[in-house]
Amino acid sequence: MTNPAAAALIARSNRLGADPKNTNYAGGNTSAQGTETDPVTGEAVELLWVKGSGGDLGTLAEKGLAVLRLDRMRALVDVYPGVEREDEMVAAFDYCLHGKGGAAPSIDTAMHGLVDAPHVDHLHPDSGIAIATAADGQELTSTVFGDKVVWVPWRRPGFQLGLDIAEIKGKNPQAVGCVLGGHGITAWGDTSEEAEQHSLWIIDTAAAYIAEHSRPEPFGPALDGYGALPEVERRARAAALAPTIRGLASADRPMVGHFTDTAEVLDFLAAAEHPRLAALGTSCPDHFLRTKVKPLVLDLPPTATVEECTARLEELAVAYREDYQGYYDRNATPDSPAIRGKDPLVVLVPGVGMFSFGKDKQTARVAGEFYVNAINVMRGAEGLSTYAPIDEAEKFRIEYWALEEAKLQRMPAPKPLATRVALVTGAASGIGRATAEKLAAEGACVVIADLSLEKAQEAAAAIGSTDVAVGVQVDVSDAAAVQAAVDAAVLAFGGVDLVVNNAGLSLSRSLLETTEADWDRQHDVMAKGSFLVTQAAARAMIAQQMGGDVVYISSKNSVFAGPNNVAYGAAKADQAHQVRLLAAELGAHGIKVNGVNPDGVVQGSGIFAGGWGANRAEVYGVEEKDLGAFYAQRTILKREVLPSHIANAVFVLCGPEMTHTTGLHVPVDAGVAAAFLR
Incomplete structure (x- = not known):
């Protein structure tokens, strides 16, 4: 059962973390802090419950807490070797743990265990960081809060910072918290409720002061010609640029993207001072660890053409990489981790x-959220004073911290399709849905495309x-x-890497019964539709310069002549030859094109449920409910083909083991000799 102190901590954390202003x-x-009975001695023991490494306050649960014995942790002060070796203390926290399970202690544990307060909050509110990053932050802290909040000069998080805050609290008994220069705020209380009240008071007081005293246009006057494009035009421009930008951001390793066009971002970029402020970079460690020390900023107005923007972005990306290499070279020491990208x-x-x-996607989205935080911080700091983030040497010490590197090394290995964006057509049911689910399970971001928006969204929600x-x-x-649809994919995830042409339908009719409309409808969806989807997706893939995969869900009917399906079989044969033609054409761009030839897949199929199944059952003289078993019995392996079998084949074709295969058709039909490829 959760200790009352821990339960109160979790509830407080969830409330604080649920509001982005905090x-x-x-x-x-x-x-x-609280007490529990030691199961070994039977005596009361003082414990510290603290959010562990990597957790989130808004969703914190008991398993996300590290639990330490306070007596042992505070005894570390006696063996502390000094600030030059303070990183060694993180490993020492493990020897202070109580019980089993729980999260690993974070670097900030000392801030909580060494400060003489039963309840401590350390937060990164935009309003608080605005004060912390102002050039005259120390004076502002006194002006805004009086003696209830104390200024702590910038120090990298760690054991020494915990000692600093403990000393300041001891010398300022009237204080309820402190502003950490360049970083954030810390507050404390005798009860959980009091700590929360003090945290919120600091946050709200800072926000109110900024709102009342900020000068107009903290980012400077509007920059002529840099205002936001109208929404429809803006998002069309974003979709046109996204694949190129994603490719530039993926030169070292593939990345997933996220697009944000909120008012905060657009207003910042429309103001005259945005180039200067963006070049200064972010300050709070949480910010620049997610966003890098500074962004790449296109220095052209929205009136520039897509072609002009693309060419300039390519030039700026080269300069950005050179600049980042310089940043690394200026600050790296012989024992620094290797440059990460x-x-x-x-x-x-x-x-x-x-x-x-x-x-x-989550990491990409959160990086964008952090930069919005940084914009808010810059607005507050510039409104009151001048934005003055910590210098690049300190940023480097955190970005390439040995402890940060160790944390990255502990991350689980990525799944096979991690960073890949898949667009699957006809994906609300049957083969398409099973394929989308398989690709997502293997790490891909998936766009479920279907004629029914409601069904597409339902299928997507079922995945995650x-x-x-x-x-x-x-x-x-x-x-x-x-x-x-392709534009929606690139705006959702930055681009597209993997296309599955699965959308289809079939009408089981003889030659004499097949109308011109029947013929056109099936060819429009399968032959023309596959062509249009591949064409639009290929444009994005080529712009990304990251290669890609296209998979056609064709059919054994592309090579097997069955009765009463001339339009369907011909359309599938068209798809099958598109695979060969486009494999030859797109290979120069690193794009593989392959196909899968299923036999009749009855289970979960929208085509079979829509009348095709009844018609085929009539042709073969069996009950519709027995059609799957009928198809199975005519195969060599006597096995029914299911949607998951097709999905598995798609994954294999696009996965890490088939990187040198293109122009291939894979039969997934349990063995139909008449459909063997020759």
């Missing part, structure tokens, strides 16, 4: 918005959050609708 995602940490994680495009990147899957509506026979 702290950013996964930012800050909280603690509580020189590509930007945040790209700002005036009039359009912000593109942020990460190893997955919008960080994993989104649903879009598309009629694949309509070029404009196809382009809109």
Whole structure:
């Protein structure tokens, strides 16, 4: 059962973390002290519960807490070797742990265990960081809060910072908290409720002071011609630029992207001072660890053409990489970790918005959220004073901290399709849905495209959050609708890497019964539709310069002559030859094109449920409910083909083991000799 002190801590943390004005995602940490009975001695023991490494306050649960014995932790003061060796103390925290399970103690644990207060909050509110990063932050702290909040000069998080705060609290018994220069705030209380009240008072008091005393136009006057484009035009421009930008941000390693065009971003980029402020970079460690020390900023107005923007972005990306290499070379020491990558994680495009990147969608989205935090911080600091973040040497000490490197090394290995963005058509049911689910399970971000928006969104929601899957509506026979679906994919995840042409339908009719409309409908969806989807997606893939995969879900009917399906079989044969033609054409861009030839897949199929199954059952003289078993019995392996079998084949073709295969058709039909490829 959760200790009352720990339960109160979790509830307080969740409340604080639920409101972005209090702290950013996964930012800050909280603690509580209390007693429990030692199961070994039977005596009461004083414990510290503190948010562990890598957790998020808004979703903190008991398993996310580190539990330490206070007597042992405070005894570390006696063996502390000094600030030059303070990193060694993090490993010592492990020898202070109580019980089993729980999270690993974070670098900020000392701030909670050494400060003489039963309840401590360390948070990263925009309003507090604005004071902390102002050039005259110390004077502002006194002006805004009086003697209730004390200024602590910048120090990298660690054991010494915990000692500093403990000393300041001891010397200022009237204080309820402190502002950490360049970093954030810390508050404390005798009860959980009091600590929370003090945290909120500091945050709200700072915000109110900024609102009342900030000068007009803290980012400077509007920059002529840099205002936001109208929404429709803005998002069209973003979709046109996104693949190029993603490719530039993925030169060292593939990245997933996120697009943000909130008012905060657009207003910042429309103001005259945005180039200067962006070049100064972020300050709070949580910010620049997510966003890199500074963003790449396009220095062209929104009136520039897409072609002009693309060419300039390519030039700026080269300069950015050179600049980052210089930053590393200036600050690295012989024992620094190797450079991790020189590509930007945040790209700002005036009039359009912000593109942020990460190893997955959540990381990319959060990087964008952090840069919005940074914009808010700069607005507050510039409104009261001058924005003065910590210098680059201190940023480097954190970005390339041995402890940070160790944390990165502990991250689990990525899944096979991590960072890949898949667009699957006809994905609300049957083969398409099973394929989307398989690709997502293997790490891909998935765009569920279907004629029914409602069904597409339902299928996406069943896979996971919008960080994993989104649903879009598309009629694949309509070029404009196809382009809109691809645009939605690149705005959702930064680009597209993997296309599965699965949308299809079939009408089981003899030659004499097949109408011209029947023929056109099936060819429009499968032959023309696959062409349109591949064409639109290939444009994005080529702009990314990251290669890609296209998979056609064709059919054994592309090579097998069955009765009463001339239109369907011909359309599938068209798809099958598109695979060969496009494999030859797109290979120069590193794009592989392959196909899968299923036999009749009855289970979960929208085609079979829509009348095709009944017609085929009539042709073969069996009950419709027995059609799957009938198909199985005519195969060599006597096995029914299920949607998951097709999905598995798609994964294999696009996965890490088939990097040198293109132009291939893979039969997934349990063995139909007449459909053997020759």
